[in-house]
Amino acid sequence: MANTKKMDYVLLGLLSHEPMTGYEMKKRLDSSLRFFWGGSFGSIYPTLNQLEQEGKVTKENASSNGREKISYSITDIGREALKEWLKKPAEKDEIRYETLLKLFFGNETGFEGAGEHIERFEEKCKDELQILRMFEENLSHYLEEDTHKYYYLTVQFGIRTYESYLKWCEEAKRLIEEWKR
Amino acid sequence: MANTKKMDYVLLGLLSHEPMTGYEMKKRLDSSLRFFWGGSFGSIYPTLNQLEQEGKVTKENASSNGREKISYSITDIGREALKEWLKKPAEKDEIRYETLLKLFFGNETGFEGAGEHIERFEEKCKDELQILRMFEENLSHYLEEDTHKYYYLTVQFGIRTYESYLKWCEEAKRLIEEWKR
DNA sequence: CGTATGATATATCAGTTTGATACATTTGTC
DNA sequence: GACAAATGTATCAAACTGATATATCATACG
Numbered sequence: 001m002a003n004t005k006k007m008d009y010v011l012l013g014l015l016s017h018e019p020m021t022g023y024e025m026k027k028r029l030d031s032s033l034r035f036f037w038g039g040s041f042g043s044i045y046p047t048l049n050q051l052e053q054e055g056k057v058t059k060e061n062a063s064s065n066g067r068e069k070i071s072y073s074i075t076d077i078g079r080e081a082l083k084e085w086l087k088k089p090a091e092k093d094e095i096r097y098e099t100l101l102k103l104f105f106g107n108e109t110g111f112e113g114a115g116e117h118i119e120r121f122e123e124k125c126k127d128e129l130q131i132l133r134m135f136e137e138n139l140s141h142y143l144e145e146d147t148h149k150y151y152y153l154t155v156q157f158g159i160r161t162y163e164s165y166l167k168w169c170e171e172a173k174r175l176i177e178e179w180k181r
Numbered sequence: 182m183a184n185t186k187k188m189d190y191v192l193l194g195l196l197s198h199e200p201m202t203g204y205e206m207k208k209r210l211d212s213s214l215r216f217f218w219g220g221s222f223g224s225i226y227p228t229l230n231q232l233e234q235e236g237k238v239t240k241e242n243a244s245s246n247g248r249e250k251i252s253y254s255i256t257d258i259g260r261e262a263l264k265e266w267l268k269k270p271a272e273k274d275e276i277r278y279e280t281l282l283k284l285f286f287g288n289e290t291g292f293e294g295a296g297e298h299i300e301r302f303e304e305k306c307k308d309e310l311q312i313l314r315m316f317e318e319n320l321s322h323y324l325e326e327d328t329h330k331y332y333y334l335t336v337q338f339g340i341r342t343y344e345s346y347l348k349w350c351e352e353a354k355r356l357i358e359e360w361k362r
Numbered sequence: 363c364g365t366a367t368g369a370t371a372t373a374t375c376a377g378t379t380t381g382a383t384a385c386a387t388t389t390g391t392c
Numbered sequence: 393g394a395c396a397a398a399t400g401t402a403t404c405a406a407a408c409t410g411a412t413a414t415a416t417c418a419t420a421c422g
Contacts, residue, residue: 164345
């Protein structure tokens with residue numbers, strides 16, 4: 001199988017911004033990248049060790065007192081590998097929405113159940129949208145920096161997307177009410 | 182770990198509509214469900230065997246002549262399990278867009294590269310939107326049937342989503358042009 | 363009539379990722 | 393001083409993907 005492993009490039013990408021620990025990478029995945037990509041410790045730490053073996057990152061012991069802490073930095077080899085991957089077309093863009101799955105099979109539980117799923121989804125979207133608008137507000141002050149421009153584009157993507165989800169929720173709820181009668 | 186396996190319910194859901202083969206299930210995943218869920222043979226066939234062991238589906242030999250063919254049907258136990266799962270709130274809704282990942286790390290390759298990724302994404306979205314509009318058109322003739330109503334809602338979701346993606350593409354391209362200067 | 367291509371159909375496997383868990387220390391707060 | 397929350401690394405079973413293997417049937421083309 002061709003190299004389909006994505007975690008390599010996610011971590012190299014994060015390290016292309018600045019050196020950091022595995023724990024910090026997880027935090028980035030859970031904040032800045034959360035709207036379009038995820039990742040767990042179970043793949044972060046093993047991948048970092050593999051990247052070091054390949055000479056794409058270097059470790060540096062950054063322990064303070066008793067707490068173990070390892071700071072990773074990207075090497076020239078790592079940056080080259082990242083750039084090559086970035087130049088290639090994206091292979092896969094996919095969504096995996098359990099809400100839609102449950103909606104699709106909604107016939108088993110009826111309009112009532114479907115409506116509840118949509119309302120829960122709506123609440124979640126509102127929350128996410130609020131977070132994204134905060135990101136947008138914060139970012140708008142630092143748009144001179146190039147790195148932030150790319151970040152800004154992805155935030156805009158998220159905002160547009162969630163706004164359209166909310167519109168769909170309205171429409172779907174209206175249709176369901178109509179069908180109930 | 183709590184039961185996080187989703188394939189069970191995807192297959193039970195498909196069989197709740199009508200009996201079919203594993204191959205047919207794959208086709209449904211690649212057509213009707215493609216916009217919000219996926220699945221591969223590597224998880225379909227083993228899961229079907231497991232579901233049979235659990236008494237949630239029954240096998241029926243439907244071979245014609247030399248070609249092996251197994252038709253699966255959902256049992257009462259299976260339908261009960263499906264209903265219970267459908268009643269529970271959706272656990273996870275996520276997108277995984279390699280395009281956005283490459284865009285986020287765009288600083289390494291610059292505005293030129295970022296623009297190319299967006300344009301490729303735009304083309305893909307236009308294609309998908311066209312397929313979805315075909316689905317919408319076809320479905321609109323059969324909306325009396327309840328099963329189709331739920332399907333229709335997911336198609337509407339897809340259409341709204343891709344339309345907003347295309348709007349974002351326009352905006353992103355405009356911003357990039359502005360930043361280039 | 364032969365043959366090439368694509369669709370139908372089941373099955374397995376290595377590689378990738380998740381979600382859970384374990385363990386230990388540091389920081390903040392009441 | 394005690395307790396909770398955050399920081400930090402690490403591993404593992406279970407789930408899933410993408411590739412591959414194998415075989416038959418339908419069809420179109422010369």
